[in-house]
Amino acid sequence: MIEKVLKYVRDQQLIAAGDRIAVAVSGGADSVALLRLLLDLRQELGIVLSVAHFNHRIRGVEADQDEQFVKSLAQQFEMDFRLGSADVPANAQEKKLSLETAARELRHAWFASLLRERFADKMATAHTEDDQAETVLMRVIRGTGTRGLAGIAPWQKNKGLIRPLLSVTRPEIEDYLKRLGQSWREDQSNQDLRHFRNRIRHELLPVLQRDYNPAIRVTLADLAEVARAEEEYWDKEIAALATRLVRSGKPSRSGRTNRQEASSAANSPTLALDLSAFHVLPLALQRRILRFMGEQFGVTLEFKHIQELLLFARHKKPGKGLNLPAGLVAGSSYRELYFGTQPEEKEAQLTYKYALPIPGEIMVPELGSMFRAHLVSAGSPDSGYNSALLDPALLAPEVTVRNWQAGDRFFPAHTRSPKKVKELLQPGRLGQELSPVQRRVWPVVESAGEIVWLRGFPVPQAFAVKSGQAVLIEEITTGSGA
Incomplete structure (x- = not known):
């Protein structure tokens, strides 16, 4: 053998x-x-x-x-x-x-x-x-x-x-x-x-x-x-086909993207699919292209969703939308079918920020979790996916638990330089696919304005425990959340 x-x-x-x-x-x-x-x-x-x-x-x-x-x-x-x-x-x-x-x-x-x-x-x-x-x-x-x-x-x-x-x-x-x-x-x-x-x-x-x-x-x-x-063969073919049919930016009435709309799309990512080219494709390729569109947002579309999209694309209804799994939304103009995440006003409802005393605990209903901070010996288990072990001498008496924001940077151990949190949460980096909502509410812990932990990543070397006591911050699932 x-x-x-x-x-x-x-x-x-x-x-x-x-x-x-x-x-x-x-x-x-x-x-x-x-x-x-x-x-x-x-x-x-x-x-x-x-x-x-x-x-x-x-x-x-x-x-x-x-x-x-x-x-x-x-x-x-x-x-x-x-x-x-x-x-x-x-x-x-x-x-x-x-x-x-x-x-x-x-x-x-x-x-x-x-x-x-x-x-x-x-x-x-x-x-x-x-x-x-x-x-x-x-x-x-x-x-x-x-x-x-x-x-x-x-x-x-x-x-x-x-x-x-x-x-x-x-x-x-x-x-x-x-x-x-x-x-x-x-x-x-x-x-x-x-x-x-x-x-x-x-x-x-x-x-x-x-x-x-x-x-x-x-x-x-x-x-x-x-x-x-x-x-494997078709994945490469669809990726090549998408370079001709798919582009970034919410469509205008003409089906083209103007500068203002392109700027808006940068803040609320949108992909547009050329319908005239799409409709002449064989059905098998249409289904694969639609599946590809979902995957660009980390969403796996089932057969029933693909069928709904085919019908939606065939009967163009500008201004109308189609809700898909994991916060994905499809819309159409006369020339294009476009995909995006939930509107920004809905995302704003998911923003949160809570003070966590050391020691102490808080509820984060947006996650369905409780965060607990307490002192332990330095020989305790290493940081894990839902926990962080930090040097108390380097932390403020109270830390902040919040969702990450555009522009946030984090310096995980074993990396050479700080990374954009947006990049760290890209598909495939965490071993799981995140829906737009899950990604939006992903938690960070901040001390004196600096991110000391991002869920799922090792704590920065600068905040690692050297000896003596340590602060263990744990996220404990309690109920429903994003």
Whole structure:
């Protein structure tokens, strides 16, 4: 199996010599096998390995035992270890997400924070051929297009995620670990048939394999590979086509942008689509262009939204608007279909600013969160996605929690110079896609006029704790918010 994984890594160009790779290890068979395989291959590949474990706080004592198991594994092989955690059930309830979806979002956000801190160059996760088959089948049942059929990508470059095990199966993995005499942890929730993926795994796929196609898992994984290659080709074609059909700036009645409107568009970003050129395109390209338009605002448009937009574009109604997910709005002139975010007066309602004493706590209803500041020992856990550890000697007695504003700059640790907050919140930087509203209300903590923390980013080196006491500022989810 080592040769099989090595070939896949090289064929997909997942790893380059000198890469620092953090292996995401849950403690289960797949992730433990990934760690052992990369340990066997690290000299040949010329890589540096570390271990990252995320505790989802779903399974109580068992989750803590998983954490200790992975930590011991890292110590056994003398590897750097990093621990992250979040209250997934609370997050799922607040956002009305499934536990699986909430866990994935929080886990990936934490992965992104590790990469920003330069703990590693890439994160390796242990998705297998079985995971690929399950994912494709789940998407077919729920409804999907060709992009959904592409399943799990071997390498998500924008997120720094690689998946070296997509060519191997679970039986191969368990056989490999047994030959090594390597133990692993069993997650009993993987047997819970209330979860959709588990029903696919334990009920539907075995029936399909037994009664319809013994090679169904390979067939579905091959379908994903074909669809992925198709999508990569079309993504490039659509990007090239968009350079001719799409431009910035809200249209005038003539369909052209004047200077005043272009200035307004700079403050409220708008993209305009040339309708005369759009209408002569084949339907397949029209749908892809409309999906592309949504993606420029970090919004994934579903099939029903695309159909609504096609109808809206066909029956031009200048002055009328179409509300889309995540605060995206479409409008039209006689010549163009344009896309933008919520009007500025609505965004103004999302502006907030609260004083946070040290120690003390405040509610931020715009986020559905409570911010708490208290003194802890300097040996406390490092700053995380929703927390910051700061030197009390460098802070004012009271800090400010507010949403970021145009012109704000922040100097995250491990970077060479201050960055515009606007740039730090661009799509892909946080390991998740933000809606316009989520992006608008993203919080910063300010002390004496200087931003000392931006949620999801490491604190500036200048405010890092040296010794003694520290101020821990935590954001705790309490209810609904943006």
